[in-house]
Amino acid sequence: MRKYLKLNTPIPAKLYFSLSVAAFALLLLFWQLGVTVGQLPPSHLPPPGAVARAAVDLAANGLISDIGISFFRVTTGFLLAAAVGVPLGILMGSLKVAEAFFEPLLAFFRYMPASAFIPLTIIWLSIFEAQKIGVVFIGIFFQLVLMIMDVTQNVPQDLIDTAYTLGARPLEVFRRVLLPAALPGIMDTLRVTLGWAWTYVIVAELVAANSGLGFLIMNAGRQLSTPDMFVGILTIGVLGIICDMAFKALNRLLFPWMEREV
Amino acid sequence: MALAAAPGISGNKLTVVNLTREFNFKRQKITALEGISLEVKEGEFVTILGPSGCGKSTLLRIIAGLAEASSGQVYKDGRLIQGPGPDRGMVFQSYTLFPWLTVRENIEFGLTLKGIEAERRREIVDHYLDIIGLAAFADAFPKSLSGGMKQRVAIARALANDPDILLMDEPFGALDAQTRLVMQELLLKVWEETRKTILFVTHDVEETIFLGDTVYVMTARPGRLKARIPVPLSRPRTIEIKNSRVFLELKTRILDQIREESLKAASMMPAGRG
Numbered sequence: 001m002r003k004y005l006k007l008n009t010p011i012p013a014k015l016y017f018s019l020s021v022a023a024f025a026l027l028l029l030f031w032q033l034g035v036t037v038g039q040l041p042p043s044h045l046p047p048p049g050a051v052a053r054a055a056v057d058l059a060a061n062g063l064i065s066d067i068g069i070s071f072f073r074v075t076t077g078f079l080l081a082a083a084v085g086v087p088l089g090i091l092m093g094s095l096k097v098a099e100a101f102f103e104p105l106l107a108f109f110r111y112m113p114a115s116a117f118i119p120l121t122i123i124w125l126s127i128f129e130a131q132k133i134g135v136v137f138i139g140i141f142f143q144l145v146l147m148i149m150d151v152t153q154n155v156p157q158d159l160i161d162t163a164y165t166l167g168a169r170p171l172e173v174f175r176r177v178l179l180p181a182a183l184p185g186i187m188d189t190l191r192v193t194l195g196w197a198w199t200y201v202i203v204a205e206l207v208a209a210n211s212g213l214g215f216l217i218m219n220a221g222r223q224l225s226t227p228d229m230f231v232g233i234l235t236i237g238v239l240g241i242i243c244d245m246a247f248k249a250l251n252r253l254l255f256p257w258m259e260r261e262v
Numbered sequence: 263m264a265l266a267a268a269p270g271i272s273g274n275k276l277t278v279v280n281l282t283r284e285f286n287f288k289r290q291k292i293t294a295l296e297g298i299s300l301e302v303k304e305g306e307f308v309t310i311l312g313p314s315g316c317g318k319s320t321l322l323r324i325i326a327g328l329a330e331a332s333s334g335q336v337y338k339d340g341r342l343i344q345g346p347g348p349d350r351g352m353v354f355q356s357y358t359l360f361p362w363l364t365v366r367e368n369i370e371f372g373l374t375l376k377g378i379e380a381e382r383r384r385e386i387v388d389h390y391l392d393i394i395g396l397a398a399f400a401d402a403f404p405k406s407l408s409g410g411m412k413q414r415v416a417i418a419r420a421l422a423n424d425p426d427i428l429l430m431d432e433p434f435g436a437l438d439a440q441t442r443l444v445m446q447e448l449l450l451k452v453w454e455e456t457r458k459t460i461l462f463v464t465h466d467v468e469e470t471i472f473l474g475d476t477v478y479v480m481t482a483r484p485g486r487l488k489a490r491i492p493v494p495l496s497r498p499r500t501i502e503i504k505n506s507r508v509f510l511e512l513k514t515r516i517l518d519q520i521r522e523e524s525l526k527a528a529s530m531m532p533a534g535r536g
Contacts, residue, residue: 158354162354
């Protein structure tokens with residue numbers, strides 16, 4: 001027992017997995033106990049069984065298309081932000097003039113919450129898809145650029161200097177050293193920001209939408225259908241964890257050279 | 263680009279003339295290097311010995327073209343150096359293998375840049391893998407190598423590029439004592455085979471004597487060259503030479519020089535520290 005309580009020491013994979021599963025099982029257990037022993041009203045905390053039934057019902061009645069539309073909005077906003085943000089962040093991380101020009105401006109925007117822009121985006125982009133995508137974009141773009149800049153700047157100077165002493169020209173150093181060295185950090189930044197994109201799409205859908213998971217939750221709220229709200233919220237969690245695992249698997253595939261624990 | 267050679271430096275592989283490096287720190291001007299002049303002949307193994315913070319790494323970086331001098335010049339083969347180039351290879355103290363490239367790809371990095379064809383690259387890499395004894399690890403990523411092995415590959419990578427001079431910045435500084443001994447012997451073996459001109463910086467007195475033909479002793483703050491000491495030990499050298507009378511006498515002499523410096527440096531420290 002004690003050997004598993006050493007600070008920052010690896011444990012067997014089986015144990016790791018069992019503990020992770022146990023956490024979910026405990027959550028379910030306490031939930032059920034809250035309902036049966038705690039006598040919490042179902043309008044506040046519906047029993048797990050009721051939520052499961054609501055999930056089956058909703059799955060047959062539009063849940064899938066709500067997932068689809070939210071997924072589309074997240075992916076589009078995320079890809080747009082990445083398409084502009086990654087090159088810009090790399091540029092700012094490798095050229096001080098670019099940093100001096102963009103960094104203070106973006107840092108300024110970063111502190112404006114994306115939710116504060118929602119009324120404005122409605123005026124600018126109406127209430128159609130572009131508006132939801134716009135909120136996602138505003139929500140993650142500024143953070144993403146600054147994080148990519150940071151990743152790029154953290155490439156060890158000695159690696160860059162080594163390339164120079166081996167005869168590389170600045171563009172070759174950029175392509176052959178800076179980019180490959182920054183790539184794992186860039187992928188990790190994308191993984192984190194994709195999680196944030198899900199937050200912002202729900203915020204946008206809660207305010208002004210007639211489809212999507214945020215709308216589903218809002219609509220269930222209006223009808224005081226707590227089980228449906230639970231289904232909506234849990235679905236977002238499941239989607240998030242799937243995205244995360246997909247990204248981690250992709251990273252293992254792309255960067256077999258990385259040193260990693262576990 | 264062919265600049266006229268300054269008089270008296272054309273016979274040397276490397277000539278450093280009156281090099282000074284200053285930088286500003288909290289509005290104070292700090293002199294890191296002052297009036298450094300030194301010469302390295304073709305095929306010579308020169309070591310620079312100095313305490314931490316004496317600016318010896320800065321000196322090497324200036325010679326490599328990675329940093330700029332405040333005044334003074336560096337000439338290689340009689341030509342003024344401006345910026346880095348493959349004619350001056352460098353091995354760093356930190357591990358600088360590109361982690362996303364295999365051992366083979368690391369060693370051929372410079373060759374690829376030069377546009378040398380694959381078959382010839384393969385021959386060159388195989389040759390150096392053989393010299394450093396890591397042929398079995400050709401396709402391994404650096405993550406699976408020990409510290410000593412990483413530095414062996416870094417040396418092979420620098421040599422495969424066939425530089426005119428090899429600059430080494432405390433390359434064994436991060437290694438344990440046993441591995442360091444093995445690496446010193448390996449480096450001597452490599453040097454015997456290639457006769458590459460080497461400028462090697464360290465704070466290890468034994469290392470500096472064991473490896474070098476000529477030892478420059480450096481002072482701290484500002485970094486100056488205090489003495490130039492020829493090493494009258496015959497080659498090829500083996501580890502036993504460290505017990506010889508000549509070696510021990512030289513060591514005592516250099517240690518005396520250093521002790522003076524360390525005392526001076528210590529007396530400059532603020533009271534109550536160290």
